Amino acid sequence: MIHRLRRAAMFVVAMLLVVALWEGYKAIGPAKGGDVLGFGILPRTNDQVMPHVWSMVTGLFDPAQRQGDQTVLSVVLGGAWYSFRIALVGFAGGVAGGMAIAVVLTRFRLAERAILPYLVISQTVPLIALAPLVAGWGGKLQIGDWVWPKWMSAAVLGAFLAFFPVAVGTLRGLKSPNAASLELMDSLAASWWRTLVKLRFPSAVPYIVPALKLGGAGAVVGVVVAEISTGLKGGIGRLIIEYSRQATSEPTKVFTSIFGAALLGLTMAAIVACIDLALMRNRPKESAS
Amino acid sequence: MSTTSGAGSNATASAGTAPNAVEIAGLRKVFNANKANAVEALVDVDLTIAPGEFVSLIGPSGCGKSTLLRLIANLLDPTSGTVLVNGKPAAQARQDQDYGMAFQQSGLFEWRSVVRNIELPLELKGWGKAERRARAHEMLELVKLGDFAGHMPWQLSGGMQQRVAIARALAAHPPLLLMDEPFGALDEMTREHMQAELLQICARTSTTVVFVTHSIPEAVYLSNRVVVMSPRPGRITEIIDVDLGSDRDEDTREATEFYGRITAVREALRGIEMGAGPRGIEDR
Numbered sequence: 038m039i040h041r042l043r044r045a046a047m048f049v050v051a052m053l054l055v056v057a058l059w060e061g062y063k064a065i066g067p068a069k070g071g072d073v074l075g076f077g078i079l080p081r082t083n084d085q086v087m088p089h090v091w092s093m094v095t096g097l098f099d100p101a102q103r104q105g106d107q108t109v110l111s112v113v114l115g116g117a118w119y120s121f122r123i124a125l126v127g128f129a130g131g132v133a134g135g136m137a138i139a140v141v142l143t144r145f146r147l148a149e150r151a152i153l154p155y156l157v158i159s160q161t162v163p164l165i166a167l168a169p170l171v172a173g174w175g176g177k178l179q180i181g182d183w184v185w186p187k188w189m190s191a192a193v194l195g196a197f198l199a200f201f202p203v204a205v206g207t208l209r210g211l212k213s214p215n216a217a218s219l220e221l222m223d224s225l226a227a228s229w230w231r232t233l234v235k236l237r238f239p240s241a242v243p244y245i246v247p248a249l250k251l252g253g254a255g256a257v258v259g260v261v262v263a264e265i266s267t268g269l270k271g272g273i274g275r276l277i278i279e280y281s282r283q284a285t286s287e288p289t290k291v292f293t294s295i296f297g298a299a300l301l302g303l304t305m306a307a308i309v310a311c312i313d314l315a316l317m318r319n320r321p322k323e324s325a326s
Numbered sequence: 327m328s329t330t331s332g333a334g335s336n337a338t339a340s341a342g343t344a345p346n347a348v349e350i351a352g353l354r355k356v357f358n359a360n361k362a363n364a365v366e367a368l369v370d371v372d373l374t375i376a377p378g379e380f381v382s383l384i385g386p387s388g389c390g391k392s393t394l395l396r397l398i399a400n401l402l403d404p405t406s407g408t409v410l411v412n413g414k415p416a417a418q419a420r421q422d423q424d425y426g427m428a429f430q431q432s433g434l435f436e437w438r439s440v441v442r443n444i445e446l447p448l449e450l451k452g453w454g455k456a457e458r459r460a461r462a463h464e465m466l467e468l469v470k471l472g473d474f475a476g477h478m479p480w481q482l483s484g485g486m487q488q489r490v491a492i493a494r495a496l497a498a499h500p501p502l503l504l505m506d507e508p509f510g511a512l513d514e515m516t517r518e519h520m521q522a523e524l525l526q527i528c529a530r531t532s533t534t535v536v537f538v539t540h541s542i543p544e545a546v547y548l549s550n551r552v553v554v555m556s557p558r559p560g561r562i563t564e565i566i567d568v569d570l571g572s573d574r575d576e577d578t579r580e581a582t583e584f585y586g587r588i589t590a591v592r593e594a595l596r597g598i599e600m601g602a603g604p605r606g607i608e609d610r
Binding site: 235319321 | 396401420421422423425426427429430431433435436437438439446447449450478480504
């Protein structure tokens with residue numbers, strides 16, 4: 038309990054430190070930017086570029102439109118919520134896909150050598166280039182009455198970033214049981230499938246949990262970038278673009294949308310942390326063993 | 327090869343129509359057969375083990391004793407020869423879970439509680455939950471760990487973990503127990519204690535045991551017969567009967583006859599032609 042309180046306190050302290058750095062530099066830095074040894078690397082500190090932290094906070098409660106009673110805060114939260122749901126779908130899809138790939142690669146040794154290089158290559162394709170492609174393919178999809186919704190393209194790109202760490206982590210985990218455990222399952226005449234369920238998957242959990250953390254972050258990044266590059270409206274990615282265009286008249290707005298994106302990432306991290314707690318309870322702690 | 331000569335009190339058990347627990351004939355095992363790095367792990371192995379017998383396999387490293395155990399367990403396939411377990415081909419016996427197995431590493435699943443570890447073989451046999459639980463608790467009583475059902479494996483000492491592994495191996499009441507240096511990682515005190523308990527458990531459940539070990543006193547203390555093996559290629563060189571009676575206790579370890587048998591096994595091992603002399607054998 039004390040341990041948790043301390044962690045919470047550290048989080049607050051870290052936040053305050055960031056605020057202090059921001060405001061500190063703003064107080065002493067040159068208003069119009071400056072040169073160090075001839076390089077213009079010192080950012081400008083005027084309110085246009087570096088608004089005060091408190092004006093960002095109060096900016097949250099300004100009306101989002103000139104005429105209207107919706108505040109910036111509710112627009113940002115709405116956008117974050119919209120993107121969050123897409124990211125969750127992408128995360129779930131990526132986890133399912135990544136685990137399925139890992140199972141197939143474990144089952145068929147040959148497939149591993151054939152497929153794994155392609156998985157690695159897939160992650161080097163820039164998401165920005167892929168996003169319009171996926172949106173284009175999705176736009177042509179129609180199965181019966183079901184039409185590919187636009188947000189699905191963003192979810193697919195989220196999944197695209199999420200599946201890779203999950204596939205690699207799960208693959209390592211599925212291969213982690215030692216020879217004695219595998220012999221034990223053999224001696225009990227357990228089928229490959231039951232060995233997977235009763236031995237390989239439980240053994241893989243400590244490898245899967247950190248992979249989920251990477252996958253969760255990947256899903257969020259994938260969705261936000263996909264929103265921007267496919268022009269999907271309603272999400273936090275789109276809001277960041279919209280608000281940065283208004284930076285000249287309302288410089289705090291873009292920062293509020295970044296808060297929203299950070300909140301989105303934190304929520305995803307919290308969900309993965311809960312999964313971690315649930316899966317790893319009753320496991321030996323690292324200090325033991 | 328003598329079949330029942332050393333079985334002592336077990337001779338009556340084998341006199342009936344019950345099939346032999348293990349019957350090995352003309353067994354040969356070559357690893358990497360037909361390749362440049364082919365290794366003859368076992369040649370000309372014939373061995374018959376009667377129901378209720380306790381047989382140890384002893385020999386220097388590389389003599390193929392673990393390989394022999396794995397051939398009986400059908401974890402390996404023989405290059406030639408036959409292995410019958412309980413009168414059936416070894417593969418069939420494995421499918422029917424006619425044997426339980428315990429290794430040097432207890433191999434408990436760290437994500438399962440003690441009781442759920444013991445339930446594993448029963449789960450794979452498709453038993454119902456209530457039946458499994460009842461049997462697992464019965465097994466825990468047998469290995470004197472009744473109070474530890476809900477513990478996780480890492481909370482137990484090495485000796486206790488090994489007892490859980492034995493309970494797991496015996497959970498489905500298999501007629502045969504295969505053990506590969508199960509006490510090899512334990513300290514001497516725990517080891518002697520576990521040996522005495524294993525004998526009690528086997529007597530109570532009338533289980534046949536094939537036991538691989540490096541330790542001469544362990545083999546002599548536990549066994550009705552000690553099978554001495556030699557390497558390159560792995561084969562059986564001698565089978566030594568140990569007639570110490572069926573109720574052995576701590577006093578057995580100090581009996582003259584016990585030392586006599588230890589000497590006999592040691593001489594059999596010394597007789598193995600291997601240049602540098604036997605390695606990997608513990609005299610303790």
